[in-house]
Amino acid sequence: MTTAPSATAEPGQMTHREILEALTGLLLAMFVAMLSSTVVSNALPAIVTDLHGSQTGYTWVVVATLLTMTATTPIWGKLADLFSKKLLVQVALVIFSIGSVVAAVAPNMGVLIGARAFQGLGVGGLTALVQVVIASMVSPRERGRYSGYIGAVFATATVSGPLLGGLIVDSPLGWRGCFIVGIPVAALAFVVLQKTLHLPTIKRDVKIDYLGATLIMAGISLLLVWVSLAGTNFDWISGTSAGLVAASLVLIGLALWVEARVASEPVIPLRLFRDRTTALATAASVMIGVAMFGATVYLSQYFQLARGMSPTEAGLMSIAMVGGLLVSSIVSGRVITRTGLWKRWLVGGMVLVIAGIGLLGTIDATTPLWVVGAWMAITGVGLGATMQNLVLAVQNNTAPKDLGAASSVVAMFRSIGGSAGVAALGAVLAHQVTGGVKDGIARLIHAGKLTPEQIQQLQHSTGDIPKLADLPAPIRAIYEGSFGEAVGHLFTVATPFAVAAFLCILFIKEVPLRTSNGPVESVSERGDEPELETVR
Structure with a gap:
């Protein structure tokens, strides 16, 4: 793909200018998908406290979205190989918006979790389809630069989400405003894509x-x-x-x-896994999902419940990780586009992820904040060089007709790892906090440091997420210490999964990025080229 507008683009192809215009809408859609998780992260303690939820409820507000996103990602990817990609992205935006409205007015944890699950249907579509559409517009070699843009949007959403969420929670809008903020962006993405995205689609019988x-x-x-x-x-x-x-x-x-x-027409064509790159990248994606989502989702809880921060302050702390992710994703994308070589970035990125997560395993409620921030920055730099480039490696080895399925398979398995990691580590966190609080309160009672009145003020069970400001000082200290130690333990548990991802990446064979979107001989099957038409 040339770097200047082409007035003589081939029929069905988009010029460079058209790609940039459509990319604006795609990145807005990606921003909405990422924002749906990050804007809520710092609001979760307030949400669960207000709706009288527990640590399990906290976990399920996150898992519900990941669950439906994970389960439907391959379906969206397969539909992208059969239907208009533009229409599918717009449908996903509408589904996301409906789920957001219901979540904003949820009267209890059950309705909120259900709305988050419905919202995840749209997020799954956006996560899979944005990658697929970009892959349809540009060659693998040029795609490295665009993957850098995706990484930058991911970083921006991750930075602005917690900050915006914290400000909204602390404002008169309260936590419910966090679910409304993405709707105007989704509407804008819908309109931009309607005007700018013109892609060829495959004309053949549809079998779902x-x-x-x-x-x-x-x-x-x-x-x-x-x-x-x-x-x-x-x-x-x-x-x-x-x-x-x-x-x-x-x-x-x-x-x-x-x-x-x-x-x-299988949703997940098993022939894709005959390719070593696809098989190993998929396995690595599972492990990265466990390490990344499973551990980092609880950092906002650590800052608020172990360090006594406000939602806004907890959002500011996330800049450390996302700043590293932003820089490394842009730099790696541009260098990969220039050189066509990508494995060194995957290997180096995973080394940094292992180091960062391992160091975060040493934190507790008394660790200096600059130390926590430094370990987060190391982790962010590693993730920025790894996540998008794994998808790029798979797309480079995939036939054009399987781009949707292959891209969504990698995203799906990363989400499976993330869902399992969030769920399993959330259960570990709840167990450790409950045990630590019970033991701590028992010690205080035995030492005579709690009065009967203070014990009676403890109205919630030790498994619930407390409102720290309402707790007696000795009990608050116990909660803060228990959360701090438990979150540090989660990163220790996540470290072996990052090591497993590193081993998978080591065995991936590097294939220089293709400079066209033509068929891949080793993967594609023989047959006539499909008839193309431009969808406008």
């Missing part, structure tokens, strides 16, 4: 694998329900656990059989 899609969603959902509830609602080793795991494995097994033997 409804059975495979249903089995995949059901199998993943049951697995994540088990991971998130085990240890709190029932034991890890119990009849309920065995039943959920067995049912999940059966459904996933049936889904694999349907995808391999029954479906003529």
Whole structure:
């Protein structure tokens, strides 16, 4: 793709100027998807306290969105190989907006979690489709630069989200305003895409694998329900656990059989995994999801509940991680576009992720804030060089007709890792905090440092998320210490997953980025080229 507008673009192709115009709408859509999680992060303690939720409820407000996003990402990707990509992005924006409105007026935790799950349907579409549309517009070699832009938008949303969320929570709008803020951006993205995005689409019979899609969603959902509830609602080793795991494995097994033997247009074409790069990048994405989402989602809780910060102050602390992510994503994208080489960035990025997460495992409620910020910055630099470039490596080895499926598979498995990580580590956090608080209160009572009146003021259970300002000083200190130690422990638990991702990346064979969107001989199948038409 040239770097100047072309007046003689081939039929069905977009000029450089048209790409930049459409990219504006795509990046707005990506910003909305990222903002939906980050703007709520610093509001969660206030939300759960106001709606009388527990640590499990806190976890599920996050997991509900990740769950539906994860389960539907491959479906959106497959639909992108069959239908108008522009229409699908716009549908995803509408779904996201409806979910946001319901979440904003939710009267209780049940409605809020349900709205977040519906919102996740739209987020899944935006997450998968933005990558697919960009891949359809530009060659893999040029795509490195655009991947840098995506990383920059990701960083901007991650920086501005917590800050904006903190300001909204502390304003008269309260936490409900956090769910409204993305709707104007979604509307703007809808209009921009309607005017600027003109892509070729494949003209062929549409066959949607409804059975495979249903089995995949059901199998993943049951697995994540088990991971998130085990240890709190029932034991890890119990009849309920065995039943959920067995049912999940059966459904996933049936889904694999349907995808391999029954479906003529499978949601996840299993032939993609014959390519070593795709298989290893997918495995690495799972591990990165666990390490990144599973551990970092609880940082805002650490700053508010272990360090006594306001939502706005907790948002300011996120600048350390996202600043590193912003710089490394832009720099790596530009250098990759210039050189066509990407593996060194993946390897170096994962080394920094391992170092950052390992160092964050040493924090507690008394760690100097500049130290916490430094460890977060190291982690951010590593993530910025890794996340988008894994997708780029897979797209480079994929036939054009499978771009949607391949891109969404990587995104889906990263989300699976993130969902499982958030759920499992949330259960670990709840267990550790509950145990630490109970032990601490028992010690205070034994030492005679709590009066009967103070004990009576403790109206909530130790498993709930407290409002620290309303607690007696000795009990507040116990909560802060317990949360600080528990969050540090989460990063220690997440470190081996980052190491596993690093090992997967080491074995990926580097293939220089292609300079065209032509067929990939090693992956594509023989057959006539599909008829193209421009969708406007």
